[in-house]
Amino acid sequence: MYTNPQTATNPAGATTVLVANRGEIAVRIMRTLRRLGMRSVAIHSDGDPDARHVHAADTAVRVGGADLADSYLNGAAIIDAALTAGAGMVHPGYGFLSENAGFGRACAEAGLVFVGPPAAAIDAMGDKIRAKSAVAAAGVPLLPGFAEEPDTPMDEDQLARAAAEVGYPLLIKPSAGGGGKGMRLVRTPVDLAAAAAAARREARAAFGDATLLVERFVERPRHIEIQVLADTHGNVVHLGERECSLQRRHQKIVEEAPSPLLTADQRTAMGEAAVAAAKACGYVGAGTVEFIVQAGDAGGAGDSTAKSPSPLDYSFLEMNTRLQVEHPITEAVATVAGQRGVDLVELQLRVAKGDPLSFSQADIGMSGHAVESRVYAEDPARDFLPTGGRVLLLSEPEGSDVRVDSGVDGGAEITSAYDPMLAKVVTWGPDRAAALDRMDTALAEYTLLGCTTNVGYLRRLLRHPRVVSADLSTDLIELVHRELLPEEGEEVPDELYAAAALDRQLDLEPAGPAADRFDVPDGWRIGAPAWTMWRLRAPRLGTVAVAIRRSVPPDAPHRSGALDYEVRVGDSAPVPARASRSADGRRLAVSFGGHTVHYARAADDSSLWLGHEGGTWQLLEEPAFAPIRERESAVDGTVRSPMPGTVLSVLVEQGRHVAAGTPVAVVEAMKMEHTVTSPIDGVVARVDAHPGRSVALDTVLAAVTPEPAEPPPGSAEPATHEE
Numbered sequence: 001m002y003t004n005p006q007t008a009t010n011p012a013g014a015t016t017v018l019v020a021n022r023g024e025i026a027v028r029i030m031r032t033l034r035r036l037g038m039r040s041v042a043i044h045s046d047g048d049p050d051a052r053h054v055h056a057a058d059t060a061v062r063v064g065g066a067d068l069a070d071s072y073l074n075g076a077a078i079i080d081a082a083l084t085a086g087a088g089m090v091h092p093g094y095g096f097l098s099e100n101a102g103f104g105r106a107c108a109e110a111g112l113v114f115v116g117p118p119a120a121a122i123d124a125m126g127d128k129i130r131a132k133s134a135v136a137a138a139g140v141p142l143l144p145g146f147a148e149e150p151d152t153p154m155d156e157d158q159l160a161r162a163a164a165e166v167g168y169p170l171l172i173k174p175s176a177g178g179g180g181k182g183m184r185l186v187r188t189p190v191d192l193a194a195a196a197a198a199a200r201r202e203a204r205a206a207f208g209d210a211t212l213l214v215e216r217f218v219e220r221p222r223h224i225e226i227q228v229l230a231d232t233h234g235n236v237v238h239l240g241e242r243e244c245s246l247q248r249r250h251q252k253i254v255e256e257a258p259s260p261l262l263t264a265d266q267r268t269a270m271g272e273a274a275v276a277a278a279k280a281c282g283y284v285g286a287g288t289v290e291f292i293v294q295a296g297d298a299g300g301a302g303d304s305t306a307k308s309p310s311p312l313d314y315s316f317l318e319m320n321t322r323l324q325v326e327h328p329i330t331e332a333v334a335t336v337a338g339q340r341g342v343d344l345v346e347l348q349l350r351v352a353k354g355d356p357l358s359f360s361q362a363d364i365g366m367s368g369h370a371v372e373s374r375v376y377a378e379d380p381a382r383d384f385l386p387t388g389g390r391v392l393l394l395s396e397p398e399g400s401d402v403r404v405d406s407g408v409d410g411g412a413e414i415t416s417a418y419d420p421m422l423a424k425v426v427t428w429g430p431d432r433a434a435a436l437d438r439m440d441t442a443l444a445e446y447t448l449l450g451c452t453t454n455v456g457y458l459r460r461l462l463r464h465p466r467v468v469s470a471d472l473s474t475d476l477i478e479l480v481h482r483e484l485l486p487e488e489g490e491e492v493p494d495e496l497y498a499a500a501a502l503d504r505q506l507d508l509e510p511a512g513p514a515a516d517r518f519d520v521p522d523g524w525r526i527g528a529p530a531w532t533m534w535r536l537r538a539p540r541l542g543t544v545a546v547a548i549r550r551s552v553p554p555d556a557p558h559r560s561g562a563l564d565y566e567v568r569v570g571d572s573a574p575v576p577a578r579a580s581r582s583a584d585g586r587r588l589a590v591s592f593g594g595h596t597v598h599y600a601r602a603a604d605d606s607s608l609w610l611g612h613e614g615g616t617w618q619l620l621e622e623p624a625f626a627p628i629r630e631r632e633s634a635v636d637g638t639v640r641s642p643m644p645g646t647v648l649s650v651l652v653e654q655g656r657h658v659a660a661g662t663p664v665a666v667v668e669a670m671k672m673e674h675t676v677t678s679p680i681d682g683v684v685a686r687v688d689a690h691p692g693r694s695v696a697l698d699t700v701l702a703a704v705t706p707e708p709a710e711p712p713p714g715s716a717e718p719a720t721h722e723e
Contacts (some may be wrong), residue, residue, distance in 0.1 A: 016041060016080040017115070017349070019057070021093030022072060023407030024423055025323075026053035029091050032345040041085040043078060047417050052409045061085055066417060072096045075103045079110050089352060091115040091345075095419065097128060098322040115352045117285045117321045124281040125319040128213050129175045131281075135316050138280040140273045143292065143315040145215030147175065153200065153210065156193045162214070162475060163192055169217040172196055174203030174210070181206045183250075186215055217608045218292055220473040223247065224259050224314070225290040226274035226542060227330045229281045229347060233356040238271040239334040239342065242326055244290075245472040246461065248384055253454070253477075254461065255326035256371045257333050260432055260470035261293065270314060275361075277319060286348050288324045290317040293624035300487040323348065325374070325424070332370035332428045340367045369435040370428045373443060373458045377420040379643075381485050382456040382540075386669050387697050388421040389413075389643030392450035392602035392609060393586060397442040400427040404446075416645045416669035422453065432470070436722055449609035449616060452697070453574030456615040460484045492617055494569040498641045499590040499599060500608050501534040501546035502579035503566065508532075509563060531568070535622040539698045543622045544570055545696050551576070567592065637680045637704035641695045645669030649691055650701075656684045658704060665689045665701050682706045 017033055018041040019026045030040040030053070042057035047066030054060045059126050061081040064070035071077070075097055082090055090112050092098035096312065101119040108114060116122070125131045130149040136142050146162045148154055163170055163186075172195055174182040182203040184195040223244045230236040243259035244252045258267065274289035293314045293680040299569050327344050334342045336359050351357070378384045394410045406423035408414070414422070429435035443459045461467060461484055467475060531547040547568040562580040569575075580593040581601070588610065589599040598610035607620040648666040652658060658678045678684075682704040689701040 015039070015089065015353075016058075016085065016087040017089040017091050018043065018061075018078070018085060018087040018112075019053070019091050019093065020072070020078050021091075021096055022048065022051060022053050022100075022418065024421070025093040025095075027056045027326075027407055028328075029093060029345050031341055032057045032349075036346060036349070041082065041087050043072070043081055047071075047415070051412065052407055055409075061086055062558075068096075068417075075100070075106055078103075078534040079106055079112065082107075082112055083110060084563045087112065089113040089115055089349070091348070092322065094322050094325060095464045099320070101126065107417070113352050115285070115348050117283050117287060118180045121283045122321045125321050127175055128173070128318060129211070131319060132213075132316065134280045135277040137318075138276040140277050140280075140316045141314060143215040145170075145213065147213045148211050150175075150209075150211050153212070154196075159196055159214075160189060160192060163189065166214065166216055169219075170214055171217040172199045172212055172214050174207055175211035176203065176207040176211065218294055218315075220294075220475060221245075221472050222259075222261060222293040223252075223290065223317075223473055224261070224270070224293050225288045225320075225324070226271055227324075227327070227334075227344075228274050228278045228283065228287050228289055229344075229351070229357065230278055230287075231351045231357045232284055232354055235357045235360075236275050236278050236283070237357065237359070237361045237364060238274050239330050239364055241267060241270060242324075242329055243472065244326065244604065245474050246467070246477060247474050248477045248481075252326065253374045254372065254458065254467075255329055255377070256369065256432070256435070257329040258366055258369065261472075266314075273314075273316070277316060281319070283319075283321070285351050286323055286327075286344050288320040288322075290320065291315060292317045325421075326372050328405060328424065328426045329370035329372045332403070332426060333366045333368055335365040335367050337363050338365070354552040368428055368430045371435045371462075372424055372426045373439060373462070375422055375423040375425065375446065375458075376454045377414045377422055377451050378454050379452045380454050380481075381491070382642050384454070385643040385674065386416055386645075388415050389451035389697065390604070391448060392604060393447065393600060394449075395445070395447040395600065395613075396423070397445035397505045399426065399442075401438060402426070402442050403428075408448075414644075416643065424447070436468070439497070445611040446614060447600045447611045448615070449600060449611050450604070452616065452618070457484055459614045491541060492544075492619075494572065495590070495592045496593070496610065496617050496619070497536055497544050497546050497569050498567045498575070498577060498592050499579075499588060499597070499610060500536050501548055501567065502577060502590055503581070503588055503601065503603075503608055503610075504534055504621065504631045505532060505548050506563070506579060506581055536619045537622050538619055539640070546570075547574075548577075562589070562591075565610060566600070570622065602606065620713075622709065637677060637678070637682055637685075637706060638700055639664050639676055639702040639704065641647075641667050641697060641699045641701055642674055642676060643669050643675075644697050645665060645695060645700070647689045647691055647693050647695060648673065650676075650687060650689050652684050652687065652702065654684050654687050657683060657707070658682065664704075667695065667701075676701060678702075678704050680704055680706055 008178045016039040019029050040057040042054050042060040043063045044054050045064055045066050063077040064074050065080050090107050097103040099122055101122040104114040104119045124134055132142055139636050144166045169187045172184040182199045184199045186192050186195045204210040224241050226241050227239040241259050242255050242257045244255045246254035277289045291314045331342050377387045379387050391410050391412045396404045403426040408422050427435050427438035427442055429438055443455055446455050529549045531549045534546045535543050537543045551564045551566050562578045565577045566574040567577040575593045580589050588599045590597055602609045607618050610617050645667045648668045650665050651663045659681050662678045663675045663676050667674050684704040686703040
């Protein structure tokens with residue numbers, strides 16, 4: 001770990017820092033504060049008084065209700081909390097108020113040190129048009145494009161002439177926004193006017209500003225960003241780049257450093273451009289300059305045959321005036337004076353206190369390779385919709401060159417109130433292949449039961465040939481998404497249904513040697529044991545019948561020992577099986593058809609969760625009278641919520657005839673609306689959803705009963721009996 005030699009002995013003294021954030025970033029900042037001997041103050045809402053970051057701090061202050069506007073976005077309440085707790089500094093982390101210039105000014109007016117850039121720099125880089133003007137004057141490359149004047153939209157003729165001069169395809173985006181809102185891709189002139197009008201409407205609704213920025217669209221782009229650091233004495237350096245091209249919905253899920261695309265010369269050129277951009281806005285603190293790069297051949301650093309882009313192939317995208325989610329990979333590879341391991345939070349704090357940087361650009365290097373994977377509470381099979389639930393079991397990877405920044409503990413309730421990112425797994429290796437191998441092992445060891453996550457999907461993504469060969473682009477996940485999902489019918493393999501049924505069967509076994517023949521759950525009868533039937537359902541899938549019978553004498557060992565069975569899944573032939581459970585109930589060992597698997601295990605009142613090598617499965621037991629659908633869920637008329645959230649509206653009423661695909665209800669989570677439709681033709685038999693009510697994942701919203709088939713033409717009417 002690099003430590004500033006000028007202030008190595010408890011430089012902070014009794015300084016107290018309020019962390020104006022939550023989750024993994026708050027915990028991560030507090031870790032550095034504790035190492036430096038500084039006190040930390042956490043804030044929390046009514047929605048998370050027992051969250052991990054609250055317990056990680058020296059003290060915690062409630063700042064408002066569960067609504068974000070009343071708590072983590074309530075700048076006045078946060079400043080009051082800092083003053084009440086005796087804090088002298090406020091660290092905003094990322095998200096929330098981290099890039100809010102008004103909050104930075106309010107902190108200064110209250111006598112608090114804002115651990116971030118000057119408000120003027122936030123303002124300058126927060127507007128895309130102003131930012132591009134500033135960096136262009138500093139000689140930083142830009143994409144060809146044009147921008148509207150504020151409050152002066154171009155008419156159709158002006159827009160068409162400017163677009164023709166830049167050339168198609170074009171990307172239209174709001175000047176004031178981000179996150180993909182309002183963005184429109186235009187490939188031909190005939191689509192320009194309609195796309196611009198739609199972009200303006202969405203931009204005005206989302207940001208209150210309809211001003212547009214239009215740029216040349218780059219096919220198969222790569223997203224590469226440079227970490228910069230500046231002090232109050234005019235020193236500005238960069239600490240190398242990060243490759244952030246693996247994205248879904250314009251949001252990163254895997255990052256790595258250094259970029260496998262760049263050569264040393266390209267790295268130097270882009271680093272100098274990033275430093276120029278930071279100087280152009282008078283930047284202070286840690287920040288990130290993002291570039292869009294035309295994807296070339298795979299390879300780069302360490303590959304003498306790779307094609308590296310010329311300086312004209314990269315262009316300024318934007319500057320993030322805060323710490324980035326992916327900052328740990330820079331910390332893992334950056335070296336100062338030959339020593340690997342930089343703490344960017346420590347450097348932020350020192351800069352905020354007015355200390356000069358103790359190193360120059362010549363002192364900075366890079367060693368090895370690092371990869372970061374973001375663990376989200378989301379379901380990739382449902383187009384990455386957010387999930388939720390109570391964390392029943394959590395086991396995070398450990399080991400050399402493995403780091404986990406986590407914001408949750410066992411027992412935590414994952415809801416739609418906050419961002420679905422739960423943790424970040426970071427691995428380092430002497431080269432890219434080693435870092436990827438360690439990441440695969442680390443993700444296989446990451447287990448979270450009780451809430452569906454993207455961990456298994458991340459493993460498959462990182463093993464995809466294009467990722468392994470570094471043939472990356474921001475649209476890669478969109479292109480290969482279907483390849484990374486299980487084939488239909490293989491979402492839950494037979495061995496998982498068998499394991500879940502065997503787990504249920506173990507619950508029936510006597511705790512010791514059976515004293516009474518009828519205590520043995522083998523359906524004993526004269527001739528042979530009988531089958532015990534279990535009906536299991538995975539969310540979104542149909543019910544599957546699993547039959548089990550004992551294949552050992554009634555005086556078999558008690559539950560802690562392995563018991564022998566025969567298992568029949570659906571209509572398949574019986575398979576020999578053996579099952580045992582650990583004493584603490586957290587592990588389930590199952591041998592099925594000669595193959596033994598050790599599952600992580602957790603159960604609640606309604607379901608069983610099993611985990612293995614990054615994959616997790618939820619199995620629910622259906623009542624004995626439930627219909628057996630053999631995975632053919634299309635015939636099921638139950639309408640369930642695809643994510644935890646709030647019901648915005650109910651669009652049908654009981655007794656209404658609906659066709660498959662008819663909207664039934666609208667559920668909202670994290671400002672994302674999802675329309676839930678009827679899976680079949682039929683009649684609405686029951687409506688369980690109510691506007692304004694919170695629902696969990698898989699909650700029943702309504703039930704549709706299939707309409708009876710009409711008798712074939714010419715068939716006789718059923719006979720009736722008359723008195």
